[in-house]
Amino acid sequence: MEKKNTILPSDEIFTTSIRLTVMLILFSHKKILLNELKEILQLSSGNLDHHIRKLVNVGYINTRKSFFPGRPLTVVEITSKGYIEFKDYLKKMKKILNQIPLD
Numbered sequence: 001m002e003k004k005n006t007i008l009p010s011d012e013i014f015t016t017s018i019r020l021t022v023m024l025i026l027f028s029h030k031k032i033l034l035n036e037l038k039e040i041l042q043l044s045s046g047n048l049d050h051h052i053r054k055l056v057n058v059g060y061i062n063t064r065k066s067f068f069p070g071r072p073l074t075v076v077e078i079t080s081k082g083y084i085e086f087k088d089y090l091k092k093m094k095k096i097l098n099q100i101p102l103d
Helices: 009-014 017-029 034-041 045-057 080-098
Strands: 031-033 061-068 071-078
Touching (some): 009 017, 034 045
8 A cells, every 4th residue: 555645733834825935935035024024925914913923833933023213123034943844844745746747
């Protein structure tokens, strides 16, 4: 019997397209301003905040306040744990996708 590849429950955090996209952006760029992320994803503040909190709660990203003359800025950055977990997730997905015949 052929062994099935499945996504483990620990990967559940990445199953929404928003959180997956946030992690892809942070995996590539390490950090981004929250307002830039909001603009890229075309989300309301409340919707984005919900997904950011989910990723912060599992330790995959951090947010920190920074001050630019005249206004506060929020920076979103990937953690070491988030980088490692997301890299493992991408490797697993690549393995699964490579098994799909495209002919």
